[in-house]
Amino acid sequence: MTLDQIEAQMKSRAINFTGLGALVKFDFGGGEALFIDGHSMPPAISRTGGTPDTTLTISAENLVKLAEGKLAPTLAFMTGKLKVSGNMGIALKLANMLED
Template sequence: MTIDQIEAQMKARAMNFVGLGALVKFDLGGGEALFIDGRKTPPTIAREGATPDTTLTISSDNLIKLAEGKLAPTLAFMTGKLKVSGNMGIAMKLSNMLED
């Protein structure tokens, strides 16, 4: 799975992010990022965005594992593979949405 495929998968499942109520950035390093804008209905997924409410820093390899269900968001956070800056409550809400 590639970042393009993850972006497409997130777009296909955008309605899962209804109720997020925030702009979240996945910072993949190397200038790559994905944004989930859960302030809109339907939520939008894009490569660029405004200043996020929460930033999740994760390698592209670990984001792929997360998207494939091979890495749980909570485990990724606890093992340092996922770092959160900004509103932790939004990150927790997003974690629940990703695990569905």
């Protein structure tokens, strides 16, 4: 799945991130990233953003698996497929939103 497709899919599900209350960066490496701005209503999905509260480093492939429920966020973190920097509480909140 391309970054454009991932972005479109996240935008179609943006309402799921209501209540996040933070700026989260998904870092795919190679300068590619997506941001969820949970401060706005509905949450905004974009490729640019300010300083994130939490950065999640993950491959695009594994993010798709997370979104499809084929990879549990906790398992991804424990196996090193997902790395978190910044506020861990926000990452846990986001994980719960992805699992719903």
